[in-house]
Amino acid sequence: MEFRTLIIIMMSAALVNNFVLIQFLGICPFLGVSKQLKSATGMSIAVIFVMLLATAVTWPITIFLLQPNGIGFLQTIVFVLTIAALVQLVEITLKRFMPALYSVLGVYLPLMATNCAILAVVLLNINNEHSFVESLVNSLGAGLGFLLAMVIFSGIQEHLENADPPACMRGLPIALFSVAILSLAFFGFTGVVENLFG
């Protein structure tokens, strides 16, 4: 029973409520860093990594520190600062102890502090009153959804490079129309998760 709820939460976050394509979160990196498959996966792995860490840190802060003291309204400031500090710490730690991992994720980490997908996922976890495990699963699902969208779109981007649209459509507009079609495809997942696991 418990396990089934977790699967539903994860699948909804990854597919039905895909962060990029359905909820419009984290579109800047989605459009900017998806030119090549390699950078797309690197960025997505960094997102998943930071999302999980940020959730693991901000959930206890909210439940044990902010809410009992009645200062829940400070959560925006606290979360932003926590995420910024966390990203710095992770960067320093990886550089020192795991140079191999750092060479993959290093360039993407500074971008995380101002990534709206990260802040959104920790805020949503609190707003939806998820438990600690549910929060982690939700973050993992959101991150995997981001990875999926990035990988698919990097494939599309490579074909867009060779396309020859009218001059005014080149660049951002044609990319946006492609995203629209991809987003439409993801609407097909609506209802699937509930029917499969509900």
Add this chain to the structure above:
Amino acid sequence: MSKLSIFMKGIIKENPVLVFALGICPALAVSSQAVNAVGMGLATTFVLLCTNTVISLLRKVIPDKVRIPCYIVLTAAFVTITQLIVKAYVHPLYLALGIFLPLITVNCIIMARAEIFAKKNRLFDSVIDALGMGLGFTLALLAIASIREIFGNGTWFGIELPVLAEHNISIFMLAPGGFIAFGILVAIANKVSNGRAAKLKESGCARCPAATACGKGGAA
């Protein structure tokens, strides 16, 4: 630069959304209704006005090395104030904007204006810059929302329009419609400016003025 040209450049020549492609996430997410779009635009303008003012005043006090964390804290503080004001006085808007109200904190427009303009200009100029950019953001949001609401729902600001109300293209109210409406507007902006706008936002994070703020100039 004259005061008027500082004000006008945010609205047309350097429109944050249509030319620089900044702050796309809120621009798409709250633009299914014109009322919400204007509310979001005004909330962002207020935050931008406050941050630009304070950063411009403190530009000789904030040490260069820790300026980004300073900007982030300032923005988060003003966003919290805005959040409380909206919650108290415009509650329906608070519910409609939902998570995108706290997310103004990570709106790249605010960081970009602080980094590009407020940290090296006088108070009065920074205030005008914030007003121009905020208005440009609001108008761009209103344009996207108008397309989506008129064609998707047959209404504008909740007023029912003849003919269109019976012939909805409901995809415009869904997520794909947001991308399509925004794509059309950017294409028009490109056409009108003869491709100058397209050049500004070429390739990855380099196009984003916040790239220097992010750290290493981006990954792409």
